[in-house]
């Protein structure tokens with residue numbers, strides 16, 4: 119017996135206020151709580167990972183590879 123569909127109606131509670139979450143604002147219960155969560159993000163409450171720097175673009179110390187055309191033989 120599969121009751122997964124029934125469980126789908128029971129979403130996890132709102133992470134902000136622990137109320138039952140609304141489908142329209144999952145996982146939050148309302149737009150307000152969604153905004154609260156967003157504000158935390160913008161406020162830096164959550165650790166926002168910095169943009170990963172591409173080591174290939176920051177190679178001032180590493181000389182660029184210059185393939186020698188038929189110079190090795």
Ligand SMILES: [Zn+2]
Pocket residue numbers: 132133134135136137146147148151
């Ligand atoms: Zn809430």
